[in-house]
Amino acid sequence: MSRIGVFVCHCGENIAATVDCARVAEISSSIPGVVHSVDYKYMCSDPGQNLIKQAIQEKKLTGVVVAACSPRMHEPTFRRACAEAGLNGFLCEMANIREHCSWVHEKGEETTRKAADLVRILVEKVKRNRALRPIQVPVTKTALVLGGGIAGIQASLDIANAGQKVILVERGPSIGGHMAQLSETFPTLDCSQCILTPRMVEVAQHPNITLLTYSELESLDGFIGNFKARIRKKARKVDEKLCTGCAICMQKCPQKKIPSEFNAGIGTRTAIYVPFPQAVPNKPVIDTENCRYFKTGKCGICQKLCPAQAVRFDQEDEIIEVDVGAIVCATGFDVVNTDFFPEYGYGLYPDVITGLQFERLASASGPTLGEIRRPSDGKVPETVVFLACAGSRDRAKGIEYCSKICCMYTAKHAMLYRHKVHTGKAYVFYMDIRAGGKMYDEFVRRAIEEDGALYIRGRVSTIYERDGKLIVKGADTLLGGEPIEIKADMVVLATAAVANPGAEELAQKLHVSYDAHNFFAEAHPKLRPVETNTAGIYLAGACQAPKDIPESVAQASGAASKVCGLFSQDQLSREPLIASVHRTAPPLYSICTGCFLCESVCPYRAIERETITTRDGKPIKTVARVNPGLCQGCGTCVAVCRVKAIDLDGYSNSQLYAEVRALA
Amino acid sequence: MRIAYFPGCSLTGSAREFDESLRAVARRIGLNLVEVPDWNCCGASSAHALDHVLSAALPARILALTERTGVGDLLVPCSACYNRLISTVHELKENPTLRAEVRRLLGMELHLTVRVRNVLEVLKEALEESNSTKIVAPFSHKVACYYGCLLVRPHKVVGFDRPENPQSMDELMRTVGAEPIHWAFKVECCGAGMTLARTELVARLCSRILDDAQARGADVVITACPMCHANLDMRRSDIEAVAGRRFSIPVMYVTQAVGLALGATARELGLDRHMVDCQLLTAGASKASTAISQP
Numbered sequence: 001m002s003r004i005g006v007f008v009c010h011c012g013e014n015i016a017a018t019v020d021c022a023r024v025a026e027i028s029s030s031i032p033g034v035v036h037s038v039d040y041k042y043m044c045s046d047p048g049q050n051l052i053k054q055a056i057q058e059k060k061l062t063g064v065v066v067a068a069c070s071p072r073m074h075e076p077t078f079r080r081a082c083a084e085a086g087l088n089g090f091l092c093e094m095a096n097i098r099e100h101c102s103w104v105h106e107k108g109e110e111t112t113r114k115a116a117d118l119v120r121i122l123v124e125k126v127k128r129n130r131a132l133r134p135i136q137v138p139v140t141k142t143a144l145v146l147g148g149g150i151a152g153i154q155a156s157l158d159i160a161n162a163g164q165k166v167i168l169v170e171r172g173p174s175i176g177g178h179m180a181q182l183s184e185t186f187p188t189l190d191c192s193q194c195i196l197t198p199r200m201v202e203v204a205q206h207p208n209i210t211l212l213t214y215s216e217l218e219s220l221d222g223f224i225g226n227f228k229a230r231i232r233k234k235a236r237k238v239d240e241k242l243c244t245g246c247a248i249c250m251q252k253c254p255q256k257k258i259p260s261e262f263n264a265g266i267g268t269r270t271a272i273y274v275p276f277p278q279a280v281p282n283k284p285v286i287d288t289e290n291c292r293y294f295k296t297g298k299c300g301i302c303q304k305l306c307p308a309q310a311v312r313f314d315q316e317d318e319i320i321e322v323d324v325g326a327i328v329c330a331t332g333f334d335v336v337n338t339d340f341f342p343e344y345g346y347g348l349y350p351d352v353i354t355g356l357q358f359e360r361l362a363s364a365s366g367p368t369l370g371e372i373r374r375p376s377d378g379k380v381p382e383t384v385v386f387l388a389c390a391g392s393r394d395r396a397k398g399i400e401y402c403s404k405i406c407c408m409y410t411a412k413h414a415m416l417y418r419h420k421v422h423t424g425k426a427y428v429f430y431m432d433i434r435a436g437g438k439m440y441d442e443f444v445r446r447a448i449e450e451d452g453a454l455y456i457r458g459r460v461s462t463i464y465e466r467d468g469k470l471i472v473k474g475a476d477t478l479l480g481g482e483p484i485e486i487k488a489d490m491v492v493l494a495t496a497a498v499a500n501p502g503a504e505e506l507a508q509k510l511h512v513s514y515d516a517h518n519f520f521a522e523a524h525p526k527l528r529p530v531e532t533n534t535a536g537i538y539l540a541g542a543c544q545a546p547k548d549i550p551e552s553v554a555q556a557s558g559a560a561s562k563v564c565g566l567f568s569q570d571q572l573s574r575e576p577l578i579a580s581v582h583r584t585a586p587p588l589y590s591i592c593t594g595c596f597l598c599e600s601v602c603p604y605r606a607i608e609r610e611t612i613t614t615r616d617g618k619p620i621k622t623v624a625r626v627n628p629g630l631c632q633g634c635g636t637c638v639a640v641c642r643v644k645a646i647d648l649d650g651y652s653n654s655q656l657y658a659e660v661r662a663l664a
Numbered sequence: 665m666r667i668a669y670f671p672g673c674s675l676t677g678s679a680r681e682f683d684e685s686l687r688a689v690a691r692r693i694g695l696n697l698v699e700v701p702d703w704n705c706c707g708a709s710s711a712h713a714l715d716h717v718l719s720a721a722l723p724a725r726i727l728a729l730t731e732r733t734g735v736g737d738l739l740v741p742c743s744a745c746y747n748r749l750i751s752t753v754h755e756l757k758e759n760p761t762l763r764a765e766v767r768r769l770l771g772m773e774l775h776l777t778v779r780v781r782n783v784l785e786v787l788k789e790a791l792e793e794s795n796s797t798k799i800v801a802p803f804s805h806k807v808a809c810y811y812g813c814l815l816v817r818p819h820k821v822v823g824f825d826r827p828e829n830p831q832s833m834d835e836l837m838r839t840v841g842a843e844p845i846h847w848a849f850k851v852e853c854c855g856a857g858m859t860l861a862r863t864e865l866v867a868r869l870c871s872r873i874l875d876d877a878q879a880r881g882a883d884v885v886i887t888a889c890p891m892c893h894a895n896l897d898m899r900r901s902d903i904e905a906v907a908g909r910r911f912s913i914p915v916m917y918v919t920q921a922v923g924l925a926l927g928a929t930a931r932e933l934g935l936d937r938h939m940v941d942c943q944l945l946t947a948g949a950s951k952a953s954t955a956i957s958q959p
Contacts, residue, residue, distance in 0.1 A: 342828035348846070396819075462828075464848030466876070471848070 002033040002127045005061040006119055007052055008097075009043035009068035015098050016041075018107040019115045024067060024097070027116040031123050035059055044074050052078065053085035061087060063126035067095040067119045088131035090576070090650060095122040117663060124662040128655045134573040135628055139225035140325040141567045142167060146217055146506075149177020150549055151541025151556040152330035153199050158560030159328075160208035164567050167322055168203060169231055170213045172261075174279035175200050177332055181262060183362035183370070185549060186412045187443035193278060193365060200280040214285055218319060220509050221605065224536030225325045225572045226629065235315040237286035238272070242310035245282035249302035249311065250274070258290045260367075264357040266375050267367030272302045272311075276365060286311075326536050326563045329520060330556060331506060333542035336391050336399075336495045344390075344463045344493065350376040351470060352463060352491045355409055362416045372420050374490045381424065381489030384417055385472045386410045387460055388430040391496030399496045401517065404546040406494035407434045411444045413492060414453035426453045427486055429460050429474050437550070456484065463491055497546035512537055520544050530558040538562050577650040578631035579606075579638060581624045592623035592645040598637035599624065606630035607637065665790050668735040668778070669697040670726055672745040673705050678898075679742070679890030681934025685919035686741055686783065688928040693794040695786070697739065700729050706748040709857035721766045723752035727780075728772040741783040741919070743889035744856075747814040747822070750780040754821045782815060782824065783888050784832045787922060791839060800927040802841025805945060807921070808877035808885045808913075809833040809844050812892045813853045827851070833918060837886060840925035847880050849873045854895040863902055870895050871907040878913045884945055885915045893917065897939050914942045 006028040010016035021039040029037035036059045040048050043066060055061060064087065066078045071094040079089030097115040105111040141164055145156045148170030156168045168175070179185075180200075182192035203209055218230040253270035260267040262275040269275075271291040272284045292299035293313060303311040335356050339347030351374045353361075360366040361373065374381045388410045392403040407430070414426040433455075435441040447453045458481075460474040469487040476482050499518035507514040512532040513521040520543050523531040530538050538559035541552040566572075583590050589612050599607040610625040624646070626637075635648045647653055675683035690697050703726055712719035726749065730738045740746040753776055756763045767774050791797055811830050819827040830851065834844035852873060855866030874896065877885050887893050896903075896915040904910050915938070923933040930936065930946045 342826060346829065462848065462852075464876075466848070466879070 002063060003035045003059060003061050004031075004033050004063045004065060004123050004126060005036040005052070005055045005059060006031075006034055006038075006123065007043055007048075007055075007064065007066045007068075008037070008039035008115075008119070009048070009066065010039065010041045011043075011069060011098055011102075012041065015068070015102040015115075018102040018105060018111050019097060020112040021115075023112050024115045024119060028065075028067075028119045028123070031120055033127055034123060036061065043068050044077055049077070049081040052081050056082065056085040056087050062091065063087075063123075063129060064092040065095055065119060065122045065126055066092065067097045067115065067122075069098040070094075070096050070100075090132040091126065091129050093122045093126045093129065095119045120662045121659045124658040125655045128652065128658055130649065132576040132649060135576050135578075136571045137223075137225055137574055137629055139567060139569060139572055140227075140323045141165065142322070142324045143326045143328060143563045143567075144169065144217075144227070144229055144322065144324040145328045145330060147171075147177070147330035147332055147541070147543070148175030148203075148211075148213065149330060149332045149541060149552075150179040150196065150199075151332070151543075151552040152177070152328070153196075153203055154553045154556035155328045155330055155540050155560045155563075156203055156209050157199065157206065158557050159563050160206045162560070162564045162567075164208065164564060166206075166209045167231075167324065168209055168211050169215050169217060170211075171216050171331075172275065173214050173236070173273075173283075173285045174275050174281070175203060175211070175213060176276075176278075176280065178356070179549060180276065180278070181264065181356060181363070182359050183364070183366070184412065184416060186408045187437070187439040189412070189415075191364070193363075197278045197280075200278070204280045211281070212320070213281060215320075217506065217509060220327075220511075223574075223604075223630070223632070224534075225566070227324045227327060227536065229322050229324055229327075231320045231322065233318040233320055235317050236283065237288065237312055237315050238284055239310040239312050239315070240281065240283045242308045243283045243306075244308050244310075245274075245284075246307060247274075247284075248305050248307065249284060252301050252305050254299065254301065255290055255292055258287065263360045263367050264354065266353070266357050266360055278365070286313075326538065326566050327510065328538045328540050328556070328559045328563060329506070329510060329512070329532075329543055330540040330552075330559075331500055331503065331543040333497045333546060334500050336498055338493055338495070340391060340397075340495065341493065343461065344491070345465075349463070349465055349470060349491075350374075351381070351489065352493065354493055354495045355406065355413065356495075358413050358492045359409075362413070362420070370420075372417055372424075379489070380421055382421075383425045383427070383486065383488045384414075384490045384492060385460075385470075385486055385488040386414055386426065386428045386492045386494065388428065388494045389459070390493035392494075393431065394496075397496075399498070399517070401546075402434065403494075403497040404434070405497065405548045407432075408437070408440060408443065408548065410492075410494045411435075411447040411453070415447045415451045418447075418451040418453065426451075427472075427488075428453055428455045429458055429472075430455060431457070431459065437548070458484070497542065500543065503543065510534065510537055512539075530555055530562055536566065575633070576628075577633040577648065578628055579626045579633065579635070579646050579648045581626060582645040582647070589620060590623045590645065591643050593643055594622045594624070595642065596624060597640045597642065598646060601636050601640050603634065603636065604630050604632050606632070665694065665793055666696040666698060666735060667781075667786060668730045668733050668738040669699045670703055670706075670730070670738055670740050670745065670749070671699065672703075672740065672742045673708070674742050674744075674890035678894055679917075681937045682741055682890055682893070682917045682919060684932065684934040685917055685923045685928070688932045689787070689919050689923045689926060690790075692923075692926045692928065693787075693790045693797050695790045695794075698733055698735055700726060700733065700738070702729060706745045708744055708748065712748070717762070717765055717769070719748070720752050720755060720762055721769050723749045724756065724766045724774055725770055725772070727753065727776065727778050728770055728774045730778045731773065731775055736777065737779045737781050737786075739781055739783065739786050741888065742891075743782070743812055743814040744891055746780065746782045751821050753778070753780055783918060784815070784836060785824065787918070788832065788836055788839075791836075791922075797926065799840055799925050801925055803837070803921050803925040803945075804841050805843070805883040806881055807837050807842045807844050808847050808880070808882035809837060809850060810873065810877070810885050810887045810892060810896075810915075811851050812887065812889045813851065813856070815888060816851060833886065833888065836918065837921065840922050842886075842921065845877075845880050845882050847876050847882070849876045854892045856891050856895070859891075859895055859899065863899070864906060866895055867899055867902040867906040870899060871903045871911075874903065874911045874913055875907065878911060882913060884921070884942070885913060886918050886921055887915060888918045900940055912940075914938065914940045914945065916942060916945070 540556035707722035
């Protein structure tokens with residue numbers, strides 16, 4: 001006979017303001033099987049938990065229903081409390097009378113009645129609960145870090161320095177990411193490469209880090225502690241072991257006019273190339289789409305001249321399979337290009353550039369060696385207009401969020417331009433200045449007050465070319481909305497930061513959630529900012545939302561510490577709420593007919609085929625079996641099983657029917 | 665192709681040639697225009713500045729009358745009328761209270777089933793449908809396609825073309841043999857109804873439009889809006905006074921350019937009604953037509 005205890009929580013006023021909690025407790029006491037029913041202001045507090053523990057011991061409860069918030073919030077709390085009082089945690093259930101009742105209904109009799117009904121449902125369920133034991137799984141102590149920008153580099157180094165193995169996978173030919181493209185960094189104006197490149201080298205030389213550049217994640221299976229990743233190592237067409245990085249191939253390559261991705265399209269590169277001279281690894285790749293040999297079959301100069309004979313035209317992509325225990329996703333972001341803006345000429349004017357292109361112009365390693373020269377004719381621009389919020393915070397453009405980094409880098413750009421071109425005029429059009437951060441506002445003030453950047457509050461409606469000048473039409477909304485026209489030599493758009501192309505596909509491979517803009521979703525926006533909803537996969541950097549360098553690094557270290565925490569255990573506990581296939585004594589063995597519909601619908605590939613044999617090994621029948629290590633308890637197999645041979649622990653068919661019948 | 669037709673006040677007055685040229689084109693491409701009987705003014709620029717309910721009721725009456733004709737699509741050539749009618753459909757669909765009020769005022773059935781269409785989309789469709797249409801005299805000129813404010817905006821309401829750099833008129837002009845230029849004032853405002861109250865402001869806005877079109881080598885500005893046409897054509901002396909220079913570039917309705925390409929005469933198209941001479945542009949048309957544009 002069941003002895004169930006019901007504990008109704010007020011959640012301060014969250015529940016008590018609309019639900020009569022004392023009345024819910026009173027109604028609950030009359031449900032058959034309930035032997036104890038109380039209400040309390042904060043059930044999750046220490047005295048609240050003690051109420052539950054005492055009742056379990058004094059009333060010898062066989063099951064507990066806590067009517068409070070969502071189980072996502074406090075189920076672990078209450079299960080732990082039950083376990084401490086000697087009741088198996090899986091005999092404790094939560095009736096969600098907050099999110100599912102008090103928060104969504106008005107105060108009144110009906111709301112209270114619904115809360116009582118929710119309790120009744122869970123009482124019927126918990127009567128049929130079984131004591132379960134968590135499943136123990138081993139942990140593979142190797143982390144996979146996706147993305148070799150500053151976030152991926154930081155996460156890799158932190159994990160590796162803690163003594164764990166790391167596999168760092170980077171899509172491009174070199175690590176470094178966007179940070180390697182930047183000239184100086186705000187708010188200190190220290191050179192980006194000077195602080196980044198030593199870390200890139202450290203990654204390459206670290207004994208605990210395996211670096212796979214020019215590689216991408218092909219697929220991912222498994223679960224926390226036990227992932228299996230397949231990584232495609234794209235063919236570099238150069239043998240990395242032989243190549244010495246002498247660069248003769250690049251000097252002699254006849255295809256010299258390919259827009260350089262590293263220089264954001266304003267410089268050129270060859271078909272066999274390293275993205276930039278400080279690349280790690282400093283080994284070239286052949287861009288087969290632009291290589292003369294791959295297009296026409298003729299050329300092969302690089303192969304002929306390579307002193308190490310490292311060029312391999314016949315090299316193929318390679319698939320590498322690795323076992324990893326945790327994944328840090330640090331795949332970064334992209335910016336929209338100037339052709340996103342019809343009003344600014346659809347990318348038609350060469351001197352309307354993005355912020356990233358300006359970084360390359362201002363960078364000592366850039367195509368102009370750090371001199372500010374405009375792309376069209378190489379002249380030093382006398383008037384430059386900077387546009388903050390180009391695309392960002394613009395619902396009409398479908399990007400309603402703030403890209404966060406633009407206010408700061410635009411101030412930096414105006415400042416750098418004024419430092420390099422003393423006679424030049426720098427105008428900045430802005431909506432608001434968002435300079436929250438240590439020394440950030442001071443930095444913007446410095447751009448305005450000391451470096452003479454001319455800030456205009458207002459937006460630009462259109463840009464067009466006239467007599468060799470770019471006419472920038474805007475309005476000064478601070479001073480009566482007067483229309484303004486500036487004749488500029490160059491315009492820099494602080495274009496919106498967006499998710500990387502391929503982010504959606506990657507999220508699906510990883511089974512992590514993502515938002516409407518394809519930024520990856522953290523498990524909780526405030527309290528679990530580096531975890532995803534998929535256990536064992538963590539986020540770092542701008543793949544989650546636009547972020548600056550300090551924030552990306554902080555999050556990367558956070559993700560790394562989560563990984564190290566996970567790796568500090570040899571075994572992991574998993575919830576045992578998994579499916580199982582019906583088995584019974586001979587001659588039936590199992591009601592499973594072996595149709596394997598379950599196998600085809602299981603998203604986790606947890607269904608295996610098991611042949612039941614006689615003692616002398618003769619096969620009797622083949623039935624389904626659930627691999628408890630892979631099953632995630634989604635219940636899809638239960639739904640499709642035609643003979644009801646599969647059931648889900650904790651959510652069995654009989655429990656669900658009992659829940660529904662409780663309302664009848 | 666059969667379509668209901670709301671000319672609006674302009675097309676019976678200052679923009680009569682828009683109506684004439686539209687009918688001339690329609691005849692040649694098998695477009696059957698069914699004029700909405702007993703139509704009224706759409707309220708234009710005044711009604712919505714004065715009385716919100718009236719500004720919806722006036723276009724709503726036209727929509728209700730169109731519904732009675734049983735034709736599903738309504739062609740509204742004037743950009744201002746087009747914008748008023750399509751905005752009214754949008755607003756009445758969104759706002760049931762206003763819809764009830766307007767129905768009560770009109771005392772007519774109103775189902776909002778009519779699809780309001782502008783001249784660019786209708787011409788494109790009709791030209792595509794009519795197999796027999798021949799471009800007999802390609803309009804081989806550099807044209808500045810001028811859309812103005814009302815044809816493509818607000819995008820959420822009209823849902824037509826791209827609001828910042830529309831292409832539909834450019835494409836239409838290409839099909840009749842013209843070469844549209846890339847220019848910066850496609851969707852800039854001409855000053856519209858301010859033409860009486862603040863003539864100088866309108867002249868200044870118009871001078872920039874003409875200046876850019878002319879500087880980029882256009883032979884003619886093509887428009888689909890009677891208000892834009894009036895300001896750019898009729899206000900030419902005011903424009904020149906503000907700019908301190910002369911502008912020779914003529915301004916034509918899109919239907920006139922298409923009409924010339926289809927072989928209509930200049931008189932049929934009302935080209936003689938313009939203030940700024942279009943003579944050079946009609947060189948491809950028949951001899952009879954070139955003669956009449958001289959006074």
